[in-house]
Amino acid sequence: MPHHFIRKLENFVRLSADEKASLERLERHKRSYAAGEDIAVEGEPPDRVNLVLSGWACRHRALSDGRRQIVGLLLPGDLCDARVFVLKQMDHSISALTAATIARVDKDEFVATTDASARLTRALWWNTLVEESTAREWLVNMGQRTALERMAHLFCEIFLRMRAVGLVQERTCDLLMTQAEISEILGLSAVHTNRTLQVLRAEGLLSLTRGRLEVLDLEGLIATAEFDANYLHLDREGAAHDANAV
Amino acid sequence: MPHHFIRKLENFVRLSADEKASLERLERHKRSYAAGEDIAVEGEPPDRVNLVLSGWACRHRALSDGRRQIVGLLLPGDLCDARVFVLKQMDHSISALTAATIARVDKDEFVATTDASARLTRALWWNTLVEESTAREWLVNMGQRTALERMAHLFCEIFLRMRAVGLVQERTCDLLMTQAEISEILGLSAVHTNRTLQVLRAEGLLSLTRGRLEVLDLEGLIATAEFDANYLHLDREGAAHDANAV
DNA sequence: CGCATTTTTGATCAAGTTCAATATCAGTGG
DNA sequence: CCACTGATATTGAACTTGATCAAAAATGCG
Numbered sequence: 001m002p003h004h005f006i007r008k009l010e011n012f013v014r015l016s017a018d019e020k021a022s023l024e025r026l027e028r029h030k031r032s033y034a035a036g037e038d039i040a041v042e043g044e045p046p047d048r049v050n051l052v053l054s055g056w057a058c059r060h061r062a063l064s065d066g067r068r069q070i071v072g073l074l075l076p077g078d079l080c081d082a083r084v085f086v087l088k089q090m091d092h093s094i095s096a097l098t099a100a101t102i103a104r105v106d107k108d109e110f111v112a113t114t115d116a117s118a119r120l121t122r123a124l125w126w127n128t129l130v131e132e133s134t135a136r137e138w139l140v141n142m143g144q145r146t147a148l149e150r151m152a153h154l155f156c157e158i159f160l161r162m163r164a165v166g167l168v169q170e171r172t173c174d175l176l177m178t179q180a181e182i183s184e185i186l187g188l189s190a191v192h193t194n195r196t197l198q199v200l201r202a203e204g205l206l207s208l209t210r211g212r213l214e215v216l217d218l219e220g221l222i223a224t225a226e227f228d229a230n231y232l233h234l235d236r237e238g239a240a241h242d243a244n245a246v
Numbered sequence: 247m248p249h250h251f252i253r254k255l256e257n258f259v260r261l262s263a264d265e266k267a268s269l270e271r272l273e274r275h276k277r278s279y280a281a282g283e284d285i286a287v288e289g290e291p292p293d294r295v296n297l298v299l300s301g302w303a304c305r306h307r308a309l310s311d312g313r314r315q316i317v318g319l320l321l322p323g324d325l326c327d328a329r330v331f332v333l334k335q336m337d338h339s340i341s342a343l344t345a346a347t348i349a350r351v352d353k354d355e356f357v358a359t360t361d362a363s364a365r366l367t368r369a370l371w372w373n374t375l376v377e378e379s380t381a382r383e384w385l386v387n388m389g390q391r392t393a394l395e396r397m398a399h400l401f402c403e404i405f406l407r408m409r410a411v412g413l414v415q416e417r418t419c420d421l422l423m424t425q426a427e428i429s430e431i432l433g434l435s436a437v438h439t440n441r442t443l444q445v446l447r448a449e450g451l452l453s454l455t456r457g458r459l460e461v462l463d464l465e466g467l468i469a470t471a472e473f474d475a476n477y478l479h480l481d482r483e484g485a486a487h488d489a490n491a492v
Numbered sequence: 493c494g495c496a497t498t499t500t501t502g503a504t505c506a507a508g509t510t511c512a513a514t515a516t517c518a519g520t521g522g
Numbered sequence: 523c524c525a526c527t528g529a530t531a532t533t534g535a536a537c538t539t540g541a542t543c544a545a546a547a548a549t550g551c552g
Contacts, residue, residue, distance in 0.1 A: 012332075061382065063472050067390040071382040083371045086258075088483040091379045091476055125329045133337045135381040136317040140307050142388035143315040143433025147540070178498065187389025189541050194500060196540095210549090226309050230337060237334040393508070424530065435509050440532060442508095456517090 003027070004077030004165040005051055011164050012126040013238035019120055022113050027053060027103040033096040035176075040080070040094040046087065048104040050080040055100025056176065060184070061092045070185045072135065073097075073158070077165040081128055082110050098176040119241050130233050137231045142187050145226070147196045150186050152225035155206060157232070159215050164234050175213035200224075249273070250323030250411040251297055257410050258372040259484035265366055268359050273299060273349040279342035281422075286326070286340040292333065294350040296326040301346025302422065306430070307338045316431045318381065319343075319404070323411040327374055328356050344422040365487050376479050383477045388433050391472070393442045396432050398471035401452060403478070405461050410480050421459035446470075 005027075006020050015023075030053060033039060039050055039057055050057075052074050059072035071092060074080070080094060085107055096102075114120045134157075141150050162173040183193035200206055205221045207214045215221060251273075252266050261269075276299060279285060285296055285303055296303075298320050305318035317338060320326070326340060331353050342348075360366045380403075387396050408419040429439035446452055451467045453460045461467060 059382070061386050063386070063390055065472070069386040069389040071385045083375060086368050086371045086484065087375055087479060088481075089476075091479070092382060122332050125332045129329060129333055132378055132381065135378065135385065136305070136307065136338060138385055139317045139381065139388065140309070140315040142385065143430075144309055144313040180498080184389075190498095191500090191542075192540050194498095198500085226311070230335075233333060233337070235334075238332065425532095426530080436530095437510080437532085438508050444532085 004053070004075075004167070005079065006077075007165045008077035009120075009123040009127065011234045011236060012123050013119055013236070014242045014244050015119065015123070016117075016243035019117050019243065022116065023120075026051065026105045026110065026113060029104050029106075030101050031104055033057075033100045033102060035096055035098050035100075037096045038093060039096060039102060040090050042090050042093045044090055046084045046090055049082045049107055049110045050094065051103040051105060052076050052078045053101045053103050056097040056174075057094055057100055057102070058097050058181075058185075059092050059094050068184055069187065070181065071138075072131070073161075073185070075158075075161050075165065076167060078131075079127060081131070082107060082114070082124075083128075097181060098174075119238075119243060122238060122241060126233065126238060130231075133231045133233065147186070147188055147192055148199055149225050150188075151182075151193070151196050152200060152205065152221050153227055154182070154185060155200070155213065155215070156218075156221055156225050156227040156229075159213065159218070159221075160229055160232060160234070164232070171216065171218070172212055172214040174211060175208060176211040250299070250321075250413070251325065252323075253411045254323035255366075255369040255373065257480045257482060258369050259365055259482070260488045260490050261365065261369070262363075262489035265363050265489065268362065269366075272297065272351045272356065272359060275350050275352075276347050277350055279303075279346045279348060281342055281344050281346075283342045284339060285342060285348060286336055288336050288339045290336055292330045292336055295328045295353060295356045296340065297349040297351060298322050298324045299347045299349050302343040302420075303340055303346055303348070304343050304427075304431075305338050305340050314430055315433065316427065317384075318377070319407075319431070321404075321407050321411065322413060324377075325373060327377070328353060328360070328370075329374075343427060344420075365484075365489060368484055368487060372479065372484060376477075379477045379479065393432070393434055393438055394445055395471050396434075397428070397439070397442050398446060398451065398467050399473055400428070400431060401446070401459065401461070402464075402467055402471050402473040402475075405459065405464070405467075406475055406478060406480070410478070417462065417464070418458055418460040420457060421454060422457040 003024060006015065006023055009015065040046065054076050057074040058070045060068055060070045062068045114124050141153050145153060158175065159168065159173060162168050167173055179193050180190045183190045186193060197208065205217050207216060249270060252261065252269055255261065286292065300322050303320040304316045306314055306316045308314045360370050387399050391399060404421065405414065405419060408414050413419055425439050426436045429436045432439060443454065451463050453462060
C-alpha cells in the first residue's frame with residue numbers, strides 16, 4: 001500500500017520517520033467506495049476526516065434544476081480538511097469518481113497527530129493552501145481560458161499532481177473519468193468536451209483511451225494551456241524545516 | 247472606526263470583551279491605498295496579514311497575454327489569511343478596488359492573538375472555510391450559470407456580505423467597482439456585462455448608479471440567481487461556543 | 493452475445509464576443 | 523460656472539464559440 005499522503009506532504013518538507021509512522025497509523029480504518037458513491041453529502045454534518053488512499057473522488061455542488069459543477073478533484077493522497085468540523089454542515093458533496101478506498105480518520109485522532117509536530121502542522125497548512133490556490137486557478141480557467149486551453153490546463157494539472165504522488169509511469173497515468181464528468185469540471189457541454197478532446201489528440205498532445213492518459217507532448221500541452229505550475233507549490237518550499245537537515 | 251472584522255466573526259460566535267479588545271489592538275498599523283494600488287503582488291513573499299478596514303480589495307491572477315481574472319472579493323472586515331506564510335511566495339495578487347484602508351498586522355502578533363483563545367482560533371477557521379466555500383460557489387457560478395444568473399448571484403452575495411458587517415442602509419450599499427471590474431469577476435466581456443446589468447435593471451431587481459447598489463427586489467434577485475446563502479455560513483454555527491453563554 | 497453506458501458525428505441554434513462608434517460622467521483648470 | 527479631458531458606460535452590427543438535439547457507432551461488461 002503506497003502512502004501517497006506522505007509522498008504528497010514531502011513535496012513540501014521532508015518528514016522524520018516518527019512523523020511518517022504516525023501518519024501511517026491514520027490509515028487504519030479503510031473503506032471502499034464504488035464509482036459514483038457518495039462519501040459526504042451537502043447539508044450533513046461532517047463526521048470524519050477523509051483521506052484518499054486509492055482512486056479518485058471529487059467535490060461537487062448541484063443547482064436545483066440538476067446542473068452540477070465539480071469544484072475540486074481529490075486524487076490519491078488528497079485530504080478533506082480537518083478544520084471542516086467548525087461548520088455545522090457540509091456546503092458541498094464529495095463522491096467517488098472511480099472505485100476508491102478512503103481512510104476515515106477520527107477527527108480528534110487526526111488533530112492529535114498533526115498537532116504533535118510543528119512540521120506536520122505546517123505541512124497540513126501547506127496542503128490546505130495548495131487546495132485553495134487550485135480552486136482559484138480553476139476560477140481563472142473557467143473565466144478566462146477557451147475550451148481548448150481549459151482542457152489542456154486540466155490535463156496538465158492532473159498529470160503533475162499524479163506525478164507528485166508517484167502515480168505516473170513513463171508518460172502515462174490513470175484517468176478513469178467519463179467525458180461527462182470532465183465536462184462537469186470544465187463547465188462545458190459533454191458534446192463540446194468530446195470535440196475539444198479530439199483537437200488535443202489531433203494535435204498530438206495526448207492520447208486518452210481505456211482510462212489511461214498518455215501525455216505525448218508535455219511542453220506543447222503546457223504551451224496551449226498557458227500553464228504555470230506555480231499554483232501547485234510543488235517545489236519543496238518548506239525545505240528550511242527539513243527533518244533530515246536538523 | 248467600525249470594527250467590521252469583529253462584526254464579521256460574530257456571525258459565527260459571540261466573542262468576549264477581552265477577545266474583542268485583543269482584535270481591536272491588531273488594527274493599530276493602518277495604511278491607505280488608492281483605488282487600483284497593489285497590496286500584495288504575485289511572486290513576492292507574503293509579509294503581513296492584511297485586514298480590510300474600509301473600502302474594497304480583490305484577489306486576482308493574470309495570464310501572460312493580459313487576460314485577468316478576479317478570484318476573490320475582500321470587503322470591509324475581510325482578512326488575508328495568516329497561514330499564507332508557509333508559502334515562499336504569493337500565488338496571486340491583491341489590489342485595492344476602491345480607496346481603502348488596510349490594517350497590516352505582524353504575522354507573529356496575529357498568531358499570538360488568535361492562539362490565545364480557542365474561540366478565536368475557531369472563528370478564524372470559520373472565516374477561512376467561508377472564503378474557501380465562496381471560491382467554490384464562484385466556480386459553480388462560472389461553470390453552470392448564465393450571464394444573467396451569474397450577475398444576479400454576485401449582487402446577492404455582495405449585498406448579504408455587506409449586510410453581515412453592517413454596511414447596508416435600507417436596501418442600499420456601496421458598490422464602487424467599474425463594470426470592467428465586474429466583468430473580470432464574472433468572466434464576461436465588458437460589453438455583455440453592461441447589457442446583462444441593463445436586464446437586471448429593466449426587470450426592476452436593482453438599481454446601480456454612482457457607486458451605489460440598491461436592491462429593489464431581493465426575493466426576485468435571489469430567484470433569478472438560484473441563490474442559496476448556505477455557502478456563506480452566516481447562521482452563527484458556532485453558537486455552542488458562545489462567550490456569553492458560558 | 494446482448495444490453496447499457498459512453499463516445500462520436502451532424503446540423504441547427506443561442507449566448508456571448510469583438511470591434512467600433514457614441515454618449516455620459518467626474519473631475520480639472522481657467 | 524463652464525469648457526476640456528480622460529475614463530466609464532452604452533449602443534449597434536457582425537461574428538464565434540460553444541450549446542442543444544438527435545442519432546449512430548463504439549465500448550465495456552455480465
